[in-house]
Amino acid sequence: MVEEVPPEDVKDRIDNGDDTQIIDIRSPAQFEQGHIPGAINIPMAELPSRVDEVEWSDDVVVACPIGQSSVQAARLIGSYEGVDDDSSVSSMAGGYEAWEYDLETEE
């Protein structure tokens, strides 16, 4: 089962400087318009072929528009052999729709 973490928890982890990797699976255009600070953009369609390119952290949170496809994306990442069994791969509940904090934009 994929754990769903509320946006407040994701925000806390960023503020605390935790080693949390945020994977944004929206389109590059949406990502450019604004994303969670520090997020890495891997569009959903590219995820299966790019899952082995990424150096996965022990704490991964996947974010999507409304928090549904991020659940499958988290399952996909979690099932990848390059991700340790004791790593946490979770989905941000409610997705970007529920994210009320500041967004980072590309300079």
Add this chain to the structure above:
Amino acid sequence: MSESGWEGVVDLPDELDDETAEELFERATEVQDMTGEVCPYPQVEAKKAIQSLESGDLLVQETDHVPSTENVPKSVEGQADANVWKSGDGRYRIFLRKQ
């Protein structure tokens, strides 16, 4: 596991055989082509369509995005019953019958 793919990580609704799927497709009340579309557009369109349908009516969404086969039925849970048909070449039809 060397090849990662969506099918292994998506909870597909019950699958239909080719014949049943074809028969149902011909009788569909509404067909939405969602090829190339990803979350949340297919969910939003499914919800809108289901609201305007009568009980027993059938909505079909065509998609090439496997996660939609789980997410679209979820978005109309309690309002419609879902089945899926796989073409075998990466396209899917999601059948939603309004309760």
